[in-house]
Amino acid sequence: MTNQIAGQIERKKAMGTTRAKAMLILFLWALLIVPAGSFSIPPLDRDESRFMQATVQMLDSGDFISIRFQDDERNKKPAGIYWLQAASVSVFSDADARAPWAFRVPSMAAGVLSVLFLGLFFSRLIGPGAAFWGAFLLAAAPTFAGEATIAKTDAALTTCVIAAQGALAVIFRRYVAREEIGWRVPVLFWIALGAGILIKGPIALMISVLTIAALGLWLLSTGRNPFRFGLAHRPFTGLAILALIVGPWAVAIGLATEGRFFTEALGDDAFGKFAEVQESHDGSFLYYLKTVWLFFWPAALFIPLALWHAVRRWRDPAVAFCLAWLIPSWIVFEIASTKLTHYTLPLYPALALLIALSMLDLRACASGIGERLMRGLGILTWAGATIVVGAVLIWLAMSFDDHGLTGFHVTLLALLGMIATSAAALLIFRRPAAAMATASLAGAVLAWGLFEGMLPRLEALHLSPRASQLLDDLDLHPRLDGAPPVALYGYNEPSLVFLLGTDTIHAEAEGMAAWMAAAPGHVAIVDEENREAFLAATQQIRLSIIATLDGFNYSNNKAATLTVYISE
Numbered sequence: 215m216t217n218q219i220a221g222q223i224e225r226k227k228a229m230g231t232t233r234a235k236a237m238l239i240l241f242l243w244a245l246l247i248v249p250a251g252s253f254s255i256p257p258l259d260r261d262e263s264r265f266m267q268a269t270v271q272m273l274d275s276g277d278f279i280s281i282r283f284q285d286d287e288r289n290k291k292p293a294g295i296y297w298l299q300a301a302s303v304s305v306f307s308d309a310d311a312r313a314p315w316a317f318r319v320p321s322m323a324a325g326v327l328s329v330l331f332l333g334l335f336f337s338r339l340i341g342p343g344a345a346f347w348g349a350f351l352l353a354a355a356p357t358f359a360g361e362a363t364i365a366k367t368d369a370a371l372t373t374c375v376i377a378a379q380g381a382l383a384v385i386f387r388r389y390v391a392r393e394e395i396g397w398r399v400p401v402l403f404w405i406a407l408g409a410g411i412l413i414k415g416p417i418a419l420m421i422s423v424l425t426i427a428a429l430g431l432w433l434l435s436t437g438r439n440p441f442r443f444g445l446a447h448r449p450f451t452g453l454a455i456l457a458l459i460v461g462p463w464a465v466a467i468g469l470a471t472e473g474r475f476f477t478e479a480l481g482d483d484a485f486g487k488f489a490e491v492q493e494s495h496d497g498s499f500l501y502y503l504k505t506v507w508l509f510f511w512p513a514a515l516f517i518p519l520a521l522w523h524a525v526r527r528w529r530d531p532a533v534a535f536c537l538a539w540l541i542p543s544w545i546v547f548e549i550a551s552t553k554l555t556h557y558t559l560p561l562y563p564a565l566a567l568l569i570a571l572s573m574l575d576l577r578a579c580a581s582g583i584g585e586r587l588m589r590g591l592g593i594l595t596w597a598g599a600t601i602v603v604g605a606v607l608i609w610l611a612m613s614f615d616d617h618g619l620t621g622f623h624v625t626l627l628a629l630l631g632m633i634a635t636s637a638a639a640l641l642i643f644r645r646p647a648a649a650m651a652t653a654s655l656a657g658a659v660l661a662w663g664l665f666e667g668m669l670p671r672l673e674a675l676h677l678s679p680r681a682s683q684l685l686d687d688l689d690l691h692p693r694l695d696g697a698p699p700v701a702l703y704g705y706n707e708p709s710l711v712f713l714l715g716t717d718t719i720h721a722e723a724e725g726m727a728a729w730m731a732a733a734p735g736h737v738a739i740v741d742e743e744n745r746e747a748f749l750a751a752t753q754q755i756r757l758s759i760i761a762t763l764d765g766f767n768y769s770n771n772k773a774a775t776l777t778v779y780i781s782e
Contacts, residue, residue, distance in 0.1 A: 233337070236346045240333045241326065244353045247658050248325035248362040251665025253315045255363065256679040256709070259769045262364045263708035264288065266317045269299040269365075271716055273309040279466045283708070284716055287471060289478035293463055294412030295320065295367045310693065312713060317365035324369040325362025328376050329353045332563050335380025339387045340532040340567055347570035347650050352563055354657025356664075357509040361556055363665055367414045368556045374410030375418050375560040378403055382422060383535055385446055386429055390438070390531050395446050404452035408459030415479060421543045421560055428538035436529070501553045502544065507599040509555050510562065511660070512634045513653045515596040515641060516569045522588040523572030532571060539564035573646035593638050600634055607664070614672040614766060626663040630656055677705070677765040677774060681739055682713035684761055684778065690737055692717065701729045703748055704741030705776055707769060723751035730781040731755050742775040756782040 257263045268281050268288050281288040281296060298320035303309055307316035333349035340348075352358055361368040381403035388395045403422075410418025426447070430440030467475045498504070507514045527533045540561050547557050576585075604627055611623045633656040640649035673680065685691040685700070692699045692715050699717040702710065703726050711718045721729060723744075730736050730752050737760070740748045760778040767774040 233334075233342065236333060236342065237330060240329050240346065240349050240353070243350060243654075244326040244329035247353050247359050247661050248322045250359060250661045251363045251669060252318045252322055254666060254670040255314070256670070256676050257312075257314045257712050258364055259678070259707045259709045259767075262314075262366055263712045265295065265299065265367075266312075266314065266365050267708060267712045267716070269296050269303065269317060270309045270312070270712070272296055272300050273303060274716065279463065280470045284711065284718070287474065287478075289471060289475040289482075291367055291414055291479070292412045292460075293467070294409065295370055295414075298370065299365060312693075314365065318363065321362050321365055321369040324373040325353075325358065328358075328362075328369070328373045328563070331373065331376045331380055332566070335376070336383055336567060339383045339535060340571055341574075344532070344567060344570040344574055347574065347647070348563065348567035350654050351513045351569060351650060351657075352566040354654040354661065355510050355513060355562055355566070356657060356660060357556055357559055358562060359657070359661040360665065361559055368559050371410060371414045371417060372560050372563070374406050374413055375421055376563050378406035378410060378418060378422050379425065379539055379563070381406060382425060382447075386443070386535055387531065389443050389446055390433075397448065397451075400446070400448040400452065401455065403447060404455040405459065407452070408456050411456065411460050412463070417560065420546070421539070424542035424546070425535075425538045428542050429535065432528075432534045432538065500548060502548055502555075502558050505555055506558075506565075507595050508602060510565065511599050511603055512596060512637055512656045513566070513569060513650070514599060515592045515634075515638060515653060516573060516650070517565070518588040518591040518595070519576070519585065519641075520565070520568040520572040522584055523575060524568055526584075527571075527575075533568070536564045536568045536571070540568070570650070573650055576644055576646045589641060592641065596634070596638060600631070603660070604631070607668070610668060610672060614674040615668070616673055622667060626659070626667065629659055630663070633659060674765045675768055677763055677767065677776060678707055678709035678713055680763055680765070681710060681776060681778065684763070685714075685737065688760065690735075690760075690780070692737075698733070698736055701726055701736070701738045702740075703738060704744035705739060705767070705774065707767070710739070723747045727751040727755065730757065730779070734781050736781045738779045738781075740777050740779065742777075745777055748779075752779075758782055 257266060264283055268283050271282050271284075272278055275282075278293065278297060278300070281291075281293060299317045302319040303313075303316045306319060307313045329349045329352060332352060333345050335345075336348070337345040358369075358372070361372070381399050384399045385395055385403065387393075388399075407418055407422060426444060430443060433440045433443055506517070510517070524533050524537055528537060543561055544558060547553070547561075550557075607623065607627060608619060611619045615623075633652060637649050637653040637656060640652055669675075682691065691697060699719050700714050701719040701721055703721060703723075706720050719725075719729060726738055726740070726748055730738055731754075738748070757779045760780055763776040763778070765774055765776075766772070
């Protein structure tokens with residue numbers, strides 16, 4: 215008996231050591247990928263700069279309830295992400311510095327935590343190996359790496375969703391195994407959902423509710439009681455927890471905006487995006503199914519095999535949980551009218567776990583016709599996606615890099631091609647762990663090559679930073695002591711407002727004329743479409759042209775020319 219107890223203790227110690235090593239590897243892996251571009255990419259349009267500017271105004275005003283972009287209320291997302299960004303800027307920088315990286319720290323931290331949470335919380339349900347490889351694959355997915363690079367909500371939302379779904383996975387596993395569930399895990403589940411609601415409204419709640427509903431159907435099909443499973447989450451306690459987390463700010467913002475926040479955030483933003491296309495972000499039928507091959511590249515190579523495995527093993531609780539997380543919410547996003555590639559990011563962890571489960575099961579199963587067909591389909595779609603990835607990189611270099619296609623780009627393309635092809639070859643030879651590691655390496659190389667190596671150097675895309683730097687070089691920058699604000703006509707991108715300051719003026723012809731006539735030394739930035747109207751309105755005013763900047767406005771997908779004027 216003593217020897218048995220000692221053996222159990224030793225096994226637990228060994229498991230703990232193995233888990234600690236796995237977590238350390240995941241931490242270092244995520245820490246390697248998520249900073250790519252965070253410190254070098256200038257402020258991006260349009261959402262990132264809106265978030266950063268609203269955070270600046272929170273810090274400047276001391277009002278951490280209302281969310282504003284210049285004089286306009288920004289009643290779209292709750293205050294959670296702004297609080298995180300404000301805390302980060304206060305610790306690492308200051309609002310006047312306008313350093314984008316300081317606003318991006320919460321997203322970088324969320325990226326690392328997402329990887330760690332996925333590897334940690336799902337090890338019991340799906341096994342430590344599958345949880346490890348799922349987290350490893352997620353870290354290198356281009357969409358995940360990209361969102362962890364910029365100051366928006368999606369990386370933090372994904373962290374909250376993984377935490378909530380991780381707690382849900384523990385509840386589900388214990389319920390299926392007829393183990394005691396207790397209170398602690400359900401409380402953690404509701405805390406994670408509360409945090410998710412404060413970050414991006416009802417999305418996290420929607421995903422978890424749909425997961426629970428789908429798992430209820432699975433339980434019903436296996437002869438178990440789905441209603442007891444629902445009650446195991448302590449819903450009444452959960453509602454009280456949500457009220458404690460979300461309620462104080464919800465009441466405060468409701469009073470501050472006289473209810474406008476909820477009508478605009480829920481009616482216009484959340485449900486409005488479902489009912490109608492907003493800001494031209496429409497997508498074709500099955501948009502996300504068609505684009506996942508690019509935005510989960512090159513690990514998308516394994517998706518057909520993962521789906522084949524899931525169809526065959528759907529009665530497995532681990533597979534059922536991942537499918538319940540993935541499919542219902544994916545359908546909702548496909549049905550919604552407004553589509554953006556990052557909307558499905560909180561579902562990518564489930565996809566990564568399904569891939570890991572299928573790949574680790576690969577060598578245990580005989581190679582049948584179905585598996586061979588799925589491997590072939592994966593390689594076929596991977597080849598097409600790889601060609602598109604290469605074509606996009608070449609197009610970016612030739613269209614927007616002042617030096618065109620250089621040796622760096624050729625080396626990057628060759629490296630990506632070799633690594634991705636190696637992953638496909640390893641899949642053919644049924645080497646699952648090596649294939650996943652190699653595919654993840656290709657994703658990491660793409661993240662650093664694109665976000666750090668290419669995007670910061672595409673000067674044609676960075677009109678706002680170039681305009682801001684020009685004014686700074688000439689000692690005309692509006693954030694210098696005593697300098698007047700700058701007026702914008704036509705080109706009103708949020709990145710330029712963030713860089714030039716909250717007092718930046720937006721005006722049309724008559725307003726611009728009044729501003730330029732008010733005093734010498736007033737600066738105006740006018741785009742080409744409105745230049746003639748500006749000149750006609752200011753023909754009686756003495757103006758000088760400081761500079762003309764040519765570039766490309768990726769927000770409206772048009773070439774842009776900005777002329778910078780100063781009154782004499």
